[in-house]
Amino acid sequence: MxxxxxxxxxxxxxxxxxxxxxxxxxxxxxxxxxxxxxxxxxxxxxxxxxxxxxxxRGDAPEGITCAPVALLNTDGHGEARADLANDVARAMGCRAILKPTRAPRPYTVIVVGTTSDVHHLRQLLPLILAQAQTAAANTDPEKRRARDFLSSFLSGYGDIVAARITARRRPLTDPATNPGAALILADRAKRIDDFIAERFGELNERTHQASQDGKTAGRAAARRADIGDPGVKATSRRALPT
Structure with missing residues (x-):
C-alpha cells in the first residue's frame, strides 16, 4: 500500500x-x-x-466483465450474426469473443466490457438482430436467392448500425468536447484487452466474402434501425428473439 x-x-x-x-x-x-x-x-x-x-482520488474504475449472448444459427448464419454483434460491441467500446458451433446449435458470442456497457449490450443486441432479420426478409426476393445474401446483408447492417452508435457516443468520446475522455477510454481498452488475453488468449481477426447486393441492402436498412435512441416508443423494444 x-x-x-x-x-x-x-x-x-x-x-x-x-x-x-x-x-x-x-x-x-x-x-x-x-x-x-x-x-x-x-x-x-x-x-x-x-x-x-x-x-x-478514491474513485474505483468500473469493473470489466463478460457475458454470453446466444444467437440464432438454425439457418447456418450464426457467424454472420456474431460479426454484426462484434461490430456493435466495438462501437460501444466493448469486444465480442466468437464461439463457433455447427448449425442448428445456437452460435454464442461472449461480450466483454465494463459492467454497465455489457448490461446495455445484452439488451440492445436482440433488438438490433431482430430488426436486421425482419429487414432482410422484406428485401427483393430475387436478391435473397443469392447464397451469401443474408450474411452480406447482416455485414452491411452491422457497418451502419455501428457507425450510428459511434456517432451517438461521440460527445462522450471526442477529445474536442470531452478532453479527458481519450485517456480514460485508452485505459479502459487496455483493461479489456488484458481481460481477454487472460481469459481467452490471443484472438485472430477474420474476414469473409460479401455479396454487394446484400451489403448494400443491409446498409440501407440499418439507417432506419432503432438503436436505443431516446424518444423511440417503448413498445418497439419489448423482448425480441435473436
Whole structure:
C-alpha cells in the first residue's frame, strides 16, 4: 500500500486532479484541454495509468466483465450474426469473443466490457438482430436467392448500425468536447484487452466474402434501425428473439 508521502502517490493525485478538471463541464474548454494534456504528459512520463489516478482520488474504475449472448444459427448464419454483434460491441467500446458451433446449435458470442456497457449490450443486441432479420426478409426476393445474401446483408447492417452508435457516443468520446475522455477510454481498452488475453488468449481477426447486393441492402436498412435512441416508443423494444 502506498503512503501519502510516496512520490508516485503524489503524481497519481496530480493526474487525478487534472482529469477531474478536464471532465468538469463547467470548466472553460481551454482549461479542460490544458488539464487533459497535462494528465497525458504525467501519465506518459511516470507510467501511471488513469485507473491508478482514479484510485488516488478514491474513485474505483468500473469493473470489466463478460457475458454470453446466444444467437440464432438454425439457418447456418450464426457467424454472420456474431460479426454484426462484434461490430456493435466495438462501437460501444466493448469486444465480442466468437464461439463457433455447427448449425442448428445456437452460435454464442461472449461480450466483454465494463459492467454497465455489457448490461446495455445484452439488451440492445436482440433488438438490433431482430430488426436486421425482419429487414432482410422484406428485401427483393430475387436478391435473397443469392447464397451469401443474408450474411452480406447482416455485414452491411452491422457497418451502419455501428457507425450510428459511434456517432451517438461521440460527445462522450471526442477529445474536442470531452478532453479527458481519450485517456480514460485508452485505459479502459487496455483493461479489456488484458481481460481477454487472460481469459481467452490471443484472438485472430477474420474476414469473409460479401455479396454487394446484400451489403448494400443491409446498409440501407440499418439507417432506419432503432438503436436505443431516446424518444423511440417503448413498445418497439419489448423482448425480441435473436
Amino acid at each position: 502506498t503512503s501519502p508521502t510516496d512520490p508516485r502517490a503524489k503524481i497519481a493525485a496530480r493526474i487525478a486532479a487534472c482529469l477531474a478538471l478536464a471532465e468538469r463541464e463547467t470548466t472553460p474548454l481551454g482549461e479542460r484541454e490544458a488539464a487533459a494534456a497535462k494528465a497525458a504528459e504525467l501519465i506518459a512520463r511516470h507510467g501511471i495509468t488513469a485507473d491508478q489516478a482514479a484510485a488516488a
